[in-house]
Amino acid sequence: MNNTRLTRLARPLAAGLAAVSLAAAAACSSGGDGGGDSDTYTWWDPYPQHEDGSAWAERVDACGEEAGVTIERTASDTTDLTNRALLSAQEGTSPDIILLDNPAVSTLAETEMLTSVDELGLDVSGVDENLLAAGVVDDQTYGIPVGANTLAIYYNAEILDAAGVDPASITDWESLTAALGQVTGNGDSGITYAAIGTEEGSFQFLPWFWGAGADLTQLDSPEAEAALELWTGWLQDGYAPDSVLTNSQNTTWEEFLTGEFGFAVNGTWQVNSAAEAGFETGVIQIPARNGGIAPAPTGGEFIVAPAQADTDRYEVTRQIVECMTTPEGFVETATTFAYYIPPTADGQEALLEAEPELEPWVAAVREAKGRTSDNLGTDYPVISEQLWTAVQNALSGSATPSEALEQAQADAESAME
Numbered sequence: 001m002n003n004t005r006l007t008r009l010a011r012p013l014a015a016g017l018a019a020v021s022l023a024a025a026a027a028c029s030s031g032g033d034g035g036g037d038s039d040t041y042t043w044w045d046p047y048p049q050h051e052d053g054s055a056w057a058e059r060v061d062a063c064g065e066e067a068g069v070t071i072e073r074t075a076s077d078t079t080d081l082t083n084r085a086l087l088s089a090q091e092g093t094s095p096d097i098i099l100l101d102n103p104a105v106s107t108l109a110e111t112e113m114l115t116s117v118d119e120l121g122l123d124v125s126g127v128d129e130n131l132l133a134a135g136v137v138d139d140q141t142y143g144i145p146v147g148a149n150t151l152a153i154y155y156n157a158e159i160l161d162a163a164g165v166d167p168a169s170i171t172d173w174e175s176l177t178a179a180l181g182q183v184t185g186n187g188d189s190g191i192t193y194a195a196i197g198t199e200e201g202s203f204q205f206l207p208w209f210w211g212a213g214a215d216l217t218q219l220d221s222p223e224a225e226a227a228l229e230l231w232t233g234w235l236q237d238g239y240a241p242d243s244v245l246t247n248s249q250n251t252t253w254e255e256f257l258t259g260e261f262g263f264a265v266n267g268t269w270q271v272n273s274a275a276e277a278g279f280e281t282g283v284i285q286i287p288a289r290n291g292g293i294a295p296a297p298t299g300g301e302f303i304v305a306p307a308q309a310d311t312d313r314y315e316v317t318r319q320i321v322e323c324m325t326t327p328e329g330f331v332e333t334a335t336t337f338a339y340y341i342p343p344t345a346d347g348q349e350a351l352l353e354a355e356p357e358l359e360p361w362v363a364a365v366r367e368a369k370g371r372t373s374d375n376l377g378t379d380y381p382v383i384s385e386q387l388w389t390a391v392q393n394a395l396s397g398s399a400t401p402s403e404a405l406e407q408a409q410a411d412a413e414s415a416m417e
Contacts, residue, residue, distance in 0.1 A: 040070045041316060042095035044085070046301065048075040056336050063323035067316050082107070085306070089113035094306035096317050099146065102134040102370060105302045106377040109135070109142040115305045116140045120318045130295075131343040134370030135302050137377055143304035144325050147333045147340025149268035150368040151207055151296040152360060157280040159188045159262040167284050172291040173211075173230055180239040183262035190239035192255045193265040194247045195231065195395055201388035203297050203371075204249070204265055205231070207286040209387070210369060211294025216376060216383050219390065220402075220409040226289065228394050228401035235395055245395050267299065268339050268361050283360040285367075295369040300340055341365040379416055386412040 043060060050056035057073060064071035074095070076084065082104045088094045089111060100108065108114050117124050124132060124144055135143045155167055163186040165179045180190040194204045208230060209216075214223035234240040243255065249266060256264035259279050265286070274281040288294040303324055305317050323329060330342030331350045339355075341362055342348050348362050372380045390408035393399040399407070 038069075038313075040072050041067075041097065041313070041320065043071045043073045043097045043099075043320075044081060044095045045073065045075050045099035046078040046081045046101060047099075048077060050075065059332060059336065063320050063329075066323050067319040069316055069320075071320070085113070086111065089306065092309070094308070096305065096308065096313060097320060098304050098306060099301040100143070100304050102145065102298060102300055102302050103372050103380060105135045105142055105304060106137050106372045106380075108304070108306075109137040109140070110377055113306050114142045115307050115314065116142055117144065120305055120314055120321070122318060122321060126344045126346065128343050128345070128366065130367070130369055130373075131298060131365070133373040134298065135304075136373075137375065143302035144321065145298075145300055145302050145343040146324060147330060147337070147342055148298045148300040148365050148368060149340055150298055150361070150364050151204065151265055151267050151286060152364045153191075153284050153286055154256060154264045154266055154270065154274055155282050155284060156256070156259065156262055157282050158259075159183060159186075159279075162186055163188065163262065165262070167282055170284055170287060172287045173289050176287055177230075177234070177239070180234065180262070181237075184239055189241065189261045191234065191263040191265070192241060192247065192252050192261050193231075193244055194249045194252045195244040195388075195391050196246055196248050197388050197392045198248075199384060199388070200249050201391055202384040203299075205387065205391050206369075206371070207265075207294040207296040210296075211286065211288035213289070216374065216380070216387075218409065219383070219387060219412060220405040223289075224405050225401050228391065228405060231391065232394050232401055245392065268341065268364075269337075271339050271358070271361070285360065285364055293363065293367040295367055296364055297371050298365070298368045382415045383412050386415075 041064060047056060060071055060073055078101045082101065085094070085098055085100065085108060094113060122144065124141055127144060131145045131148050132141060135141055160167060160183070163182040165182050170176045170179055184190045195201050205227070208227040209224055212223040212227040214221050214227060235242065235244070252264055253266050253270055253273065255261060256266070257273070257277055285293040286296055303321055305314070305321065308314070327342070327344065327346040327350050330344060330347035331354060334340045334342055334351050339358060339361065342351055352359060352362060371384070376383065386408035390404040393404040394401045
C-alpha cells in the first residue's frame with residue numbers, strides 16, 4: 001500500500017483509552033446554559049494538537065458561521081474532557097456541543113446529561129448501525145459518530161515475498177498461523193501486537209475475542225478461551241515476541257517499522273507512517289476464527305449535545321451538528337485526521353473516490369463493533385479491565401488461558417454487583 005499523498009500525521013485515537021471514573025458517572029445534569037450568549041456556542045473536543053488556525057479549528061468555525069453564530073472552542077485530552085463534561089453537568093455549565101470518545105457516550109447518557117438525537121431532530125437513519133451502536137442506551141441514540149478508526153493487520157510485503165506467503169491466502173486463524181510459521185522459518189520475526197495491561201490491550205485483543213464468537217458478558221466461554229490460546233500459542237511457538245506483554249500500540253508500530261516483522265496489528269492512524277516506511281507495506285483484514293472478517297473495535301468520537309436549560313438553543317446546535325455530519329463533512333474529517341472512515345455509506349463512497357487506497361479500512365470499519373455495544377454502558381470499563389488482566393496472566397504464564405478467563409469472569413461479576 002503506497003500513498004504519498006497521505007501527509008498528515010494522525011493521533012492514535014484508539015490508543016490510551018482510559019476507563020472513566022465511575023464515581024463521577026453518578027453526576028446528573030441540572031441543565032447547562034451553554035455559552036449563555038445567543039450568538040456564541042460553546043464547543044469542547046479532544047484535539048488539543050489542533051490549535052487555533054489549524055484546518056480542524058477553521059472547519060469548526062465554518063460550521064458556526066454557517067449557522068450564524070460564533071463557536072467558542074476548548075480542547076483538552078480525552079480523559080480530562082470526559083471528567084470535565086461530567087463535572088459541568090453537576091454545575092449546570094455544560095457546553096452546547098462535545099466531541100466525545102465513543103466508549104464514554106453511554107457513561108454520559110446514563111447520567112441524563114445528554115440530549116437524544118430525537119430531541120434535537122437529527123436524522124441518523126443513514127449511519128451504519130454497528131458504528132451508531134456505541135451511542136445507543138436503552139433504545140435511545142445520543143449523538144452521531146463523526147467517523148471511525150479501527151484495527152487491521154499491516155504486512156511487510158518484502159518479508160512475505162521472501163517467505164512465499166501470499167497475503168490473499170490469509171483468510172482464517174489457521175492460514176494466518178501457517179503464514180507466521182513460514183515467515184519465522186525464513187529467519188524473520190512473525191507478528192507483533194499490543195497486549196499491554198491497559199485498555200489498549202483489550203482493544204487489540206477484541207478482534208480475536210469477537211472473531212472466535214465470544215461475548216463480553218461471558219469472559220470464560222470456550223470461544224474466549226480459543227482466542228486467548230491463539231495468542232499464547234504464538235508466543236510459545238516464537239511467532240510473536242515477549243515484548244507484546246508491554247507493547248503499547250505505538251511501540252508495536254515502532255517494532256514493525258524496524259523492517260524485521262512480517263505482520264503487525266495496528267490501526268487506521270498508521271496509514272501515513274506505513275506509506276513512508278522503508279519497505280513496501282500492505283493491509284489485510286483481521287480474520288475471524290473460521291473465516292471472514294473479525295469485528296474489530298471502533299475508535300473515534302461522537303458529536304453529542306449536552307442538555308441545556310434554554311432549549312431554544314437546540315435549533316442552532318442541530319444546524320452545527322448537521323454541518324459536521326454531511327457526506328462532505330465526514331470526508332473532510334476523514335482527511336483532516338488521517339484517517340477516520342465516515343460512518344455512512346455515502347460518506348464512505350465519497351472517501352473512496354478521493355482515496356481508493358483506503359478500501360481495506362472501509363471494509364474493516366463496516367465490520368467493526370463499538371466496545372459498549374450490546375448495551376454494556378458503564379459496565380464496559382469493568383469488563384475490559386478484567387479482560388486485559390486475563391490476557392496478561394495467560395501470556396506471562398502465571399495462569400492457563402482457561403484459569404485466567406475464569407478468574408476474569410468471577411472478578412467482573414463481583415465488581416458489577
